[in-house]
Amino acid sequence: QLKLVESGGGLVQPGGSLRLSCEASGFTLNYQAIAWFRQAPGKEQEGVSCISSSGSSTKYLDSVKGRFTISKDNAKRTVYLQLNGLKPEDTAVYFCARGIYSDCDRVESVAMDVWGKGIQVTVSS
Numbered sequence: 001q002l003k004l005v006e007s008g009g010g011l012v013q014p015g016g017s018l019r020l021s022c023e024a025s026g027f028t029l030n031y032q033a034i035a036w037f038r039q040a041p042g043k044e045q046e047g048v049s050c051i052s053s054s055g056s057s058t059k060y061l062d063s064v065k066g067r068f069t070i071s072k073d074n075a076k077r078t079v080y081l082q083l084n085g086l087k088p089e090d091t092a093v094y095f096c097a098r099g100i101y102s103d104c105d106r107v108e109s110v111a112m113d114v115w116g117k118g119i120q121v122t123v124s125s
Contacts (some may be wrong), residue, residue, distance in 0.1 A: 002026040002114045004096050009119035012086055014047065016123070020081040022096030022116060029053065029072055033099035034079045035107050038092035038121075047107035049081060050099070061103040064090075086123045093118040 008020040021057040022034065035117060049070040050059040058070050067085040074079065097112035 002098075004098065004114055004116035006094065006096055006116045006119040009094065009121045011122045011124065012081070013125050014087060014123055016086050018070070018086065018117065018121060020083065020094055020096075020121070022079040022081075024079075024098070025097070027114075029074045029077055029079065031060045032102055032105050034072065035097050035099060035112065036079075036081050037095045037097060037109065038090075040089075040092040040119075043092075045095075045109060047109075048094070050104035050107045051079060052104050053102040057104055061108055071110040083121070086121075088123045090121060091123050092121060095119075096123050 003025045012018055031053050033050055033052050036048040037045050038048050039045040048061050051070045051072055069082040071080045093112050095118045096116045098114040099109055100113050
């Protein structure tokens, strides 16, 4: 069974940090890109970040560049998203997803074939 499970979310104050994890089961991370998406209440889902299958290429939403960092550990089948300098507008449910391609040219929901259930990140004082 192909599965992605997110962890590491929670409540943090503005300016704080969190590290999200996305653990894969039923497949390896060697062949397809992995992306993170988020959806805030009343807003459309948006692609936050992506890492290619080789790990050599990454992509970020403009509003998180310089604050978020994506990485992965193939041996652990886990992709990480380090969230620093968090802002209230980062509050959302964060999802990880497997791309149907090995690169991050299309960080769109239609280009993903396996999704995690999501995890809540709340930034509030």
